[in-house]
Amino acid sequence: MSERYFVDGYNLLHADPDWGALADANLEAARDMLIERVSRWSAHTGHRVCIFFDGQGRFHDRAPRDPGRPNVDIVFTSSKLSADSLIERGVYEAHKRDTVIVVTSDRGISDFCLGLGAMTMRATNFLGVLGESRGS
Numbered sequence: 001m002s003e004r005y006f007v008d009g010y011n012l013l014h015a016d017p018d019w020g021a022l023a024d025a026n027l028e029a030a031r032d033m034l035i036e037r038v039s040r041w042s043a044h045t046g047h048r049v050c051i052f053f054d055g056q057g058r059f060h061d062r063a064p065r066d067p068g069r070p071n072v073d074i075v076f077t078s079s080k081l082s083a084d085s086l087i088e089r090g091v092y093e094a095h096k097r098d099t100v101i102v103v104t105s106d107r108g109i110s111d112f113c114l115g116l117g118a119m120t121m122r123a124t125n126f127l128g129v130l131g132e133s134r135g136s
Contacts, residue, residue: 008104009053015123039069052083091118
């Protein structure tokens with residue numbers, strides 16, 4: 001059975017020094033690099049991933065599914081809702097919480113999700129997992 005990963009996008013982005021530096025100059029390019037890298041990893045492993053980014057809009061928005069990355073969803077939250085809140089809601093609503101891995105270095109989210117029965121992984125550890133499969 002494949003796991004489902006709920007990724008705190010900006011937390012992961014700033015955990016990588018290269019992506020973080022690029023984000024200071026061009027946030028959209030840094031986000032695109034992160035999405036591309038996670039998408040390649042997902043295609044290689046078969047794991048489903050939802051990447052959550054804090055947004056600025058009036059409504060939270062799920063980016064249209066890209067046929068090139070069938071197991072990856074991208075969600076931008078509204079300005080009134082944080083990515084953290086949607087991650088917590090996703091874990092709460094998950095049918096099999098023990099198959100959910102939340103990628104964040106935010107201790108509050110991590111503790112909450114662990115309390116619901118999900119697993120958690122620090123963003124820096126997930127970067128290592130992505131690095132181990134760079135050949136994909």
